[in-house]
Structure formats: structure tokens, C-alpha cells
Amino acid sequence: MFLSVEDERILAGEGGDAARKAMEILAALGDIFGADELIPIRSVQIAGVSYHNLGDAGLEFLAGLARDGRVKVPTFLNPAGMDLENWQALGIPPDFATKQKLVIEAFAKMGIQTTCTCTPYLIGIRPSLGDHVAWAESSAVTFCNSVLGARTNREGGPSALAAALIGKTPNYGLHLDEGRKPTITVKVETPLEALSDFGALGYVIGKKAENQIPLIFGVNNPNEDYLKSFCASVVTYGSKPLFHMVGVTPEADKFKDAAPAETITITESDIKDAYAALEDKVDSIDFVAIGCPHCSIDEIKEVADLLRDNQVAPGVELWICCARPIKVLADELGYSAAIEEAGGKFACDTCMAVAPLKGRFKAVATTSAKGCYYSRGHNSMLTKMGTIKQCIDAAKTGRWN
Ligand code: F3S
Numbered sequence: 001m002f003l004s005v006e007d008e009r010i011l012a013g014e015g016g017d018a019a020r021k022a023m024e025i026l027a028a029l030g031d032i033f034g035a036d037e038l039i040p041i042r043s044v045q046i047a048g049v050s051y052h053n054l055g056d057a058g059l060e061f062l063a064g065l066a067r068d069g070r071v072k073v074p075t076f077l078n079p080a081g082m083d084l085e086n087w088q089a090l091g092i093p094p095d096f097a098t099k100q101k102l103v104i105e106a107f108a109k110m111g112i113q114t115t116c117t118c119t120p121y122l123i124g125i126r127p128s129l130g131d132h133v134a135w136a137e138s139s140a141v142t143f144c145n146s147v148l149g150a151r152t153n154r155e156g157g158p159s160a161l162a163a164a165l166i167g168k169t170p171n172y173g174l175h176l177d178e179g180r181k182p183t184i185t186v187k188v189e190t191p192l193e194a195l196s197d198f199g200a201l202g203y204v205i206g207k208k209a210e211n212q213i214p215l216i217f218g219v220n221n222p223n224e225d226y227l228k229s230f231c232a233s234v235v236t237y238g239s240k241p242l243f244h245m246v247g248v249t250p251e252a253d254k255f256k257d258a259a260p261a262e263t264i265t266i267t268e269s270d271i272k273d274a275y276a277a278l279e280d281k282v283d284s285i286d287f288v289a290i291g292c293p294h295c296s297i298d299e300i301k302e303v304a305d306l307l308r309d310n311q312v313a314p315g316v317e318l319w320i321c322c323a324r325p326i327k328v329l330a331d332e333l334g335y336s337a338a339i340e341e342a343g344g345k346f347a348c349d350t351c352m353a354v355a356p357l358k359g360r361f362k363a364v365a366t367t368s369a370k371g372c373y374y375s376r377g378h379n380s381m382l383t384k385m386g387t388i389k390q391c392i393d394a395a396k397t398g399r400w401n
Helices: 005-011 017-033 051-066 094-109 138-146 157-166 195-208 224-236 252-258 268-278 297-307 324-333 335-341 369-377 388-397
Strands: 038-040 044-046 075-077 168-170 184-188 214-217 263-266 287-290 317-322 345-348 363-366 382-385
Touching (some): 138 224, 157 168, 195 224, 195 369, 224 369, 268 382, 287 388, 297 324, 335 345, 363 369, 369 382
Parallel strands (some): 184 263, 287 317, 317 345
16 A cells, blocks of 8 residues: 655654554555555544453553554444443443543543544534444444435454554545445335334345445335344444445435445345344343434433333343433433433443443343344344334333233
8 A cells, every 4th residue: 555755753752652554554455455545534433442342451541642642533333331420320330431441541542532432423423425434232323324324444443543544544445436336236125114114224235245235225214222122233234334225325326326236135024033133031131221223302302201100120131321411411301301200321432332230131132233133142142133112011021022
């Protein structure tokens, strides 16, 4: 990969130790993926924030970079392993909290905004069509590429941080016109009515369109919450972090008259099969998690309306996962009070997948297909997936009907 004179100077250590290490990472990645050069980016989202995933080795790496590393573009974080303010109420062990705070301090020292959300686009961080960015969390990357039409590869923790410290990323993959062309046509021939239906659709397409870019026909007027659920699911279960949806996403029109020949059709029975595959045989629920990806204010309103004058059942823990600014808005609108008076808990800055939950709960009810994947794989929980109403009913009764 071509390096400019300035890039070479940074590689020689003139910009400090952290910048040198960052340039080494970017140069190696550029060579591996055949990038022609480094291109400027407008923002970075860093994943791998939870101490649960980083461990002491990760913390040490970050603390080392924070000695002289400072980010060059607006940079923000994916969820951490705990609510940074309310961790005790969520049962997070104090030792874990101490380490997680050190992780956050290292990021903050580098000039990174400690937003800790996978839905930055819900709190005003919305790149424009054609912007180049370097984002890392898979659902956010998919939303950014597909729904917003900005351009990013799915960065790993180190490559996103390196991009932030340099303000550039290697120009390959989804940054290029060629890399954004659809490779498979998907015809959806079934109505989709609930948030979880879009998770199920993502599951089916992800499985069938493995590592391809789908051009999707037949999804009418989905709202943004449905799209965020779909983004999380389709990439978790297999496709690339980009899809084009005709009539919905901004680049789809370019491709709709020359759709790829390879075609798959999604029917009602595919969606039913997806629910069956995502659920376990379990009746009792002891954990309910809403907000994967992190909740919008509309989702929180729905939860509040369902919980008003009701109570979460004894022995059940209900988490509403969201970005902190969304919680502040929910406070102002009275939604938080309705949820908390019913015994529900907000889990800002964190989520059901990155918090240290293994061994705490047996069975989770969630709206999220991605949430099912991580609850099973990371936390050994049994899973049920359904609408927000079904999940809140489970929170009120401790049962899945
Ligand atoms: Fe976000 Fe955590 Fe789900 S990062 S997409 S809430 S697994």
C-alpha cells in the first residue's frame, strides 16, 4: 500500500509511540487486503470495550497506547461490560467494575467519547451518504453502510483504534464502489409485522446469503427500529455488513434493474422456521432483555406503556439496554419512572452480550435474534424470542406463553 510522506514519518515514530504502532497496524492491514492507500475518515466507533472480553492483556495494551496516543477524528465506544453509573444495582462484581473503569479511563485519555452504545445513530452520530468512517460493532456497521449509505468495513478493536489515532483507514472492501455491489437477490414474499420478525428475517437471509451482499425486494416501509433489528441479525447470522433494500436504502435504486441472477425467496414458513431455530424448549423465564441493538425512545415508550401499574415478577430481572442520552430523554418523558416503579432496570452503556452474566440466569426472553445468538453462545442461557409485548408479559409472569 502506498504511504504518503506524512504516513512514513508517523511510521518512523515522529508522531509518537502510539501513532507508530497504529500506522504499523494500518499498513499491515492495507497490504493484506490490497488497499491502494489510506483515506481520511470522519468518525470511528470502537468495539471490544468490555473488560469481560479484553481481560488484563487488553487493558494493558490500551493503557500503553494512552500514554501518548490521541485520536484525530471524533471517536466513540461500543457498550462496555457494565452500566458505568448504576453497575451495583445490576449485580456487577466490584472487582470487575474497577477494571472496567480503568478501561474507560484509558479510552477517555486518548480523547475518545465514552458514549458506550451500539446505536450511535440514535444519539446524533449519523454519517452521511458516501462518508468514509471506520466503525466496528457489526450491527452499527451494517446500519451505517446500508441504511445511511456511509462506507465502512467491519473493523476489529485494534484496527478501529489505529484508524482513530491516525484519522485514516485503508481503502479496500466496502469503501470501494466495486465492493458495494449486491451479489445475491432476495425476494421477501411474506408480511413482517413485529420487531422480532425483522430479527427472524435477518436470521434467514444471513444463513442463506452467507458472506454475500443481498439486494432485497418486497419489504415495505420498515421503520428504523425494524431496520436496526434486521441489521443486527443479518450480519450475525452470515451476510456481509451491507445490504440494499429496494425502496428503503439509499443505494438500492442503482442496482434494482440489474439484480444478481442468484435469487432466494423468503416465505412465511422460513420465518416460522427461524423462530423455531432461535428458541429453546423452556417455559420459565428469569431474565428479560430489551434493547439489542440498544433501544430507541419509541421502544422504551412501548415498554413503559406495557408496565404502567404492573410489576415485574419476583425472581425475574428485566433490563432495558440503551444509550445514556436515550435514558435521559426517557427520564424527562416519564417512561423511566413507569419502568423502574414496576421493578424494571435500565442498563445504560452495556448490554446482554458484553456484561458478565454467565451463570446468573437460566432463560432469557428477548426481542432480538442477535441477542439469542450471544445469550446461547456467551452466556449459556436458553432463549425465547418475541415481540416487546410477549417479552414484557414474560417479565410480569416469569413464564413464556
Ligand atoms: Fe448492541 Fe450488544 Fe446487541 S452491542 S447489537 S446490544 S449484542
